[in-house]
Amino acid sequence: MKxxxxxxxxxxxxILRHRTMxxxxxxxxxxxxxxxxxxxxxDMKNIDIYVVxxxxxxxxxxxxxxxxxxxxxxxxxxxFNLNDGKDKILKDEADLILQIPHHFEHDLKxxxxxxxxxxxxxINGNAAGxxxxxxSRIISDYNRNIAVQWSSQPxxxxxQTVEIIYSFWYNPEMNYKIYMVPGILVILVTIISxxxxxxxxxxxxxxxxIEQINVTPIKKYQFIIGKLLPFLIIALFExxxxxxxxxxxxxxxxxGNLPLLFGFAVIYLxxxxxxxxxxxxxxxxxxxxxxxxxxxxxxxxxxxxIFTPTESMPDWANKVNIINPIxxxxxxxxxxxxxxxxxxxxLTEFYSxxxxxxxxxxxxxWRYRKTT
Amino acid sequence: MKxxxxxxxxxxxxxxxxxxxxxxxxxxxxxxxxxxxxxxxNEIKEARIAIYDKSNDQxxxxxxxxxxxxxxxxxxxxxxxxxxxxxxxxxxxxKEIIVFEQNFAEKLTNEKSASVQILLDATDxxxxxxxxxxxxxxxxxxxxxxxxxxxxxxxxxxKPRMLFNNExxxxxxxxxxxxxxxxxxxxxxxxxxxxxxxxxxxxMEVLLVxxxxxxxxxxxxxxxxxxxxxxxxxxxxxxxxxxxxMPVNGSLIxxxxxxxxxxxxxxxxxxxxxxxxxxxxxxxxxxxxxxLLPTMLLSGFIFPVENMPWPLQWLSTIIPAKxxxxxxxxxxxxxxxxxxxxxxxxxxLAMTGIFIGLSIKNFKIRLE
Numbered sequence: 001m002k003x004x005x006x007x008x009x010x011x012x013x014x015i016l017r018h019r020t021m022x023x024x025x026x027x028x029x030x031x032x033x034x035x036x037x038x039x040x041x042x043d044m045k046n047i048d049i050y051v052v053x054x055x056x057x058x059x060x061x062x063x064x065x066x067x068x069x070x071x072x073x074x075x076x077x078x079x080f081n082l083n084d085g086k087d088k089i090l091k092d093e094a095d096l097i098l099q100i101p102h103h104f105e106h107d108l109k110x111x112x113x114x115x116x117x118x119x120x121x122x123i124n125g126n127a128a129g130x131x132x133x134x135x136s137r138i139i140s141d142y143n144r145n146i147a148v149q150w151s152s153q154p155x156x157x158x159x160q161t162v163e164i165i166y167s168f169w170y171n172p173e174m175n176y177k178i179y180m181v182p183g184i185l186v187i188l189v190t191i192i193s194x195x196x197x198x199x200x201x202x203x204x205x206x207x208x209x210i211e212q213i214n215v216t217p218i219k220k221y222q223f224i225i226g227k228l229l230p231f232l233i234i235a236l237f238e239x240x241x242x243x244x245x246x247x248x249x250x251x252x253x254x255x256g257n258l259p260l261l262f263g264f265a266v267i268y269l270x271x272x273x274x275x276x277x278x279x280x281x282x283x284x285x286x287x288x289x290x291x292x293x294x295x296x297x298x299x300x301x302x303x304x305x306i307f308t309p310t311e312s313m314p315d316w317a318n319k320v321n322i323i324n325p326i327x328x329x330x331x332x333x334x335x336x337x338x339x340x341x342x343x344x345x346x347l348t349e350f351y352s353x354x355x356x357x358x359x360x361x362x363x364x365x366w367r368y369r370k371t372t
Numbered sequence: 373m374k375x376x377x378x379x380x381x382x383x384x385x386x387x388x389x390x391x392x393x394x395x396x397x398x399x400x401x402x403x404x405x406x407x408x409x410x411x412x413x414n415e416i417k418e419a420r421i422a423i424y425d426k427s428n429d430q431x432x433x434x435x436x437x438x439x440x441x442x443x444x445x446x447x448x449x450x451x452x453x454x455x456x457x458x459x460x461x462x463x464x465x466x467k468e469i470i471v472f473e474q475n476f477a478e479k480l481t482n483e484k485s486a487s488v489q490i491l492l493d494a495t496d497x498x499x500x501x502x503x504x505x506x507x508x509x510x511x512x513x514x515x516x517x518x519x520x521x522x523x524x525x526x527x528x529x530x531k532p533r534m535l536f537n538n539e540x541x542x543x544x545x546x547x548x549x550x551x552x553x554x555x556x557x558x559x560x561x562x563x564x565x566x567x568x569x570x571x572x573x574x575x576m577e578v579l580l581v582x583x584x585x586x587x588x589x590x591x592x593x594x595x596x597x598x599x600x601x602x603x604x605x606x607x608x609x610x611x612x613x614x615x616x617x618m619p620v621n622g623s624l625i626x627x628x629x630x631x632x633x634x635x636x637x638x639x640x641x642x643x644x645x646x647x648x649x650x651x652x653x654x655x656x657x658x659x660x661x662x663x664l665l666p667t668m669l670l671s672g673f674i675f676p677v678e679n680m681p682w683p684l685q686w687l688s689t690i691i692p693a694k695x696x697x698x699x700x701x702x703x704x705x706x707x708x709x710x711x712x713x714x715x716x717x718x719x720x721l722a723m724t725g726i727f728i729g730l731s732i733k734n735f736k737i738r739l740e
Contacts, residue, residue: 091712115531118533121536169492199652288392299403303411307412311418311419311420311465
């Protein structure tokens, strides 16, 4: 026990000695949290629209007015020149061209039908889909108004309608940020703990100080515990502080049980730390371990469901996610914080990670040799 | 020159000796492209929904059938009681519950109106939005079908045309994004670390007292990485082209030149990082935090920059990847030439100049 205490003391001295490193470990993640949560948004605002109205009738003008009045749109030009509009799209100065043909009002009145063309810059398929949906909604709304205005009796009377009511649970304001804060927090905590442990033993190897430790009477498990605990403590501290900031600044709800969350976080961090140590033990240089770690991080993060739901992923990807620790924590932190899920709801994840923790720590201890 | 060649050779030997790093170096872009191509998608396919049918008549069953027979939804379970709803959401795998009111069909015929409730787990606001619009769409279609007469009314026919990307494929976003991210990280991280490594091990002094000029030492150190990164870039373009049908509409030579410029920019950034960090760990943390997430999130790779609050839009102007992504989208997809992208090219050139200038200013030949 005393031996462990000394190793802990040594590790903490080493970490605290580097002021710049310390600042980076503490400050960077939070600056990132504050900035990136704001960046991660799919909301559409400021859609730049180029209007080509060839009809210039009162009907077409009113339609253009509707776009001008909408907070989502920003009319950048009116003209008859479609090619100029296309050029603006090429230059990324416009997202969308609204083209209303000649005789628009005339056709609509006499033939009950008229065309409207939307030309959308679709390089970002997601955004284009949304722009199309927003614009179509404005046009259809306007269309309905016109229909009611033009006919004396209301058209809809006497028809059966299914009324649709919807309610968004847990997040009625549809705030994307409260979904992203836990996600980004998971990533920051993971980066810190994984990289710090992964680089730790390799660094001692590279500097040659590992030999000095190897000749001391320290037991393997004491050494490993001494290497793990400081990073576990740092990571938990970051999680707590990050949650505090998220609560304070982004008003992330904390519906569930905090001790449950931290208990789960400890298991998760054991997996990550064990994994980091294992990589550290089998690598020869800091550069190497960094790249290997980086590779796993990137794959795990992208597949964890932080930006896109795991439900939309193909089956094989969900199978790969069985060995992806980040995916478990990503799901559980959101369940506990936002929905208040209890221990019984996360049993599967809990036991899976527990098994995982034993495996990864076991591997690390097994591969660590005191003799070289 | 001969000395310099010898030095470059030494660096190559150093790099090739570490097979694991090399494997990762070339495995990474492939893995990332495949993941983005097949895994990371916002489309909704086979979302699991639960039905709480208080009426259970012919019409509610028909609506349920309509929903379930679409590609978007699969039926997960029937709910019998109101108390089950909350529990279902807390378990987490069902994101939507449809509730039909009592005597649905009767109300629809007698009172001309009946209501159906869509309950959504909106913790993921985005997905909830999509699910809601798909469900409403399907129910509205059904509702329109059962209307007895379809009276004439003026109809504006909306004809959307998706420019450049008719099928709204995601590949147009993730190939440029992946290139920007991988090239930046590989080059900046590799160079900054390999230079700090020499510093940390004390071998930097050996190099500096050698007859090589310090500029040659640095150039020799980074040259192999230019080569590797360029190979990486070509791999990504080829993968995008052959596997995901990413076009190269503009000039391939221009594309490769711009890629080379971006790599050199990333290199000078890497050199700059190495001059300000004292250990490999520090170099890594700077490259990791200052580059990874900002490059992913502020470059317009995943989230469009125009929708961000203005301080972030302002911040994104100093993210090099942003310009590179604009450049290659222009060249590959829109097929435009230098005329449309000279501004971005200049920005990258200027950034390179600034980083090199800063590095020269910070570079120390002597021991502290």
